[in-house]
Amino acid sequence: MSVVYLNGEYLQAERATVSVGDRGFLFGDGVYEVTAAYGGRLFRWPEHLRRLRRGLAALRIDFAPDRLEPIQRELLVRNGLESASVASVYVQVTRGVAPRSHAFPSPPVEPTVYGFANRYVRPARERWEEGFEAITVPDQRWALAEIKAIALLPNCLAQQAATEAGVSDAIFVRDGIALEGSHNNLFCVFGGELATAPKSNYILPGITRDFVIELAAGLGIPVRERSVGLGELYGADEVFFTGTTTEVRPCIRVDGRPIGNGQVGPVARKLFDSFLTATGPPGR
Numbered sequence: 167m168s169v170v171y172l173n174g175e176y177l178q179a180e181r182a183t184v185s186v187g188d189r190g191f192l193f194g195d196g197v198y199e200v201t202a203a204y205g206g207r208l209f210r211w212p213e214h215l216r217r218l219r220r221g222l223a224a225l226r227i228d229f230a231p232d233r234l235e236p237i238q239r240e241l242l243v244r245n246g247l248e249s250a251s252v253a254s255v256y257v258q259v260t261r262g263v264a265p266r267s268h269a270f271p272s273p274p275v276e277p278t279v280y281g282f283a284n285r286y287v288r289p290a291r292e293r294w295e296e297g298f299e300a301i302t303v304p305d306q307r308w309a310l311a312e313i314k315a316i317a318l319l320p321n322c323l324a325q326q327a328a329t330e331a332g333v334s335d336a337i338f339v340r341d342g343i344a345l346e347g348s349h350n351n352l353f354c355v356f357g358g359e360l361a362t363a364p365k366s367n368y369i370l371p372g373i374t375r376d377f378v379i380e381l382a383a384g385l386g387i388p389v390r391e392r393s394v395g396l397g398e399l400y401g402a403d404e405v406f407f408t409g410t411t412t413e414v415r416p417c418i419r420v421d422g423r424p425i426g427n428g429q430v431g432p433v434a435r436k437l438f439d440s441f442l443t444a445t446g447p448p449g450r
């Protein structure tokens with residue numbers, strides 16, 4: 167049974183309830199973060215915090231997210247995950263509870279703050295080496311995708327389409343450009359060089375994306391942040407996804423078409439090995 171955090175209290179998950187007037191429930195009016203914890207250490211929390219702060223400011227929710235750090239550590243401890251090799255922590259802040267009305271409550275109300283921690287199971291290396299598959303879906307999200315908003319219906323529909331197609335990921339395509347996955351960022355390899363969509367209002371600026379770009383620099387792999395068209399994606403030597411819990415996930419087939427030679431490529435493998443080294447050995 168898991169222990170969650172809700173508005174100042176640590177509770178058994180089934181005892182944690184929010185009001186039907188919560189604007190997260192009524193409008194999807196809130197932001198969230200998912201942060202990995204390797205060996206109990208929050209991975210790149212300062213970067214997550216910066217993104218969360220930007221999202222709160224964009225939505226004009228008055229909440230100081232710094233105080234989430236000790237809460238996340240406590241969630242790991244209370245759920246016996248303080249030394250788990252891999253875990254994740256979720257935190258969400260909504261505008262709070264108010265009678266339903268589109269405009270913000272005035273005066274403002276206390277934000278609702280919720281958090282939980284989960285162990286996650288990294289796929290076995292043999293499974294990883296088989297590679298994963300994806301489909302493409304039209305990007306029907308709003309034009310503020312850089313905000314990590316809890317309103318994720320297009321992402322859920324995209325991931326459901328992937329699930330029904332029997333594949334692990336869905337790639338959003340807007341105006342012919344392959345932007346990112348339903349819950350991860352997208353990289354292609356062309357002639358030993360990485361390409362990934364530049365940061366814009368059409369993608370979530372992933373913390374793992376930035377980390378993998380740093381790893382690539384350390385390995386001497388050139389990176390170009392540029393738009394990749396769908397036709398180009400189909401013709402890539404390699405494709406892979408990055409994200410919290412996704413880590414580095416190689417994609418060997420998109421829309422049923424083999425990518426490169428249809429096998430996991432050396433660049434994804436090098437980056438994943440480097441990722442594993444940087445985040446600690448598995449099975450600790």
Ligand code: PDD
Nearest residue numbers: 200348349350351370372373374409410
């Ligand atoms: N998703 N793009 C989208 C649309 C995402 O939802 C995510 C993260 C990412 C990767 O960002 P990061 O590397 O910071 O995790 C990219 C989280 C994990 C989720 O919704 O569960």
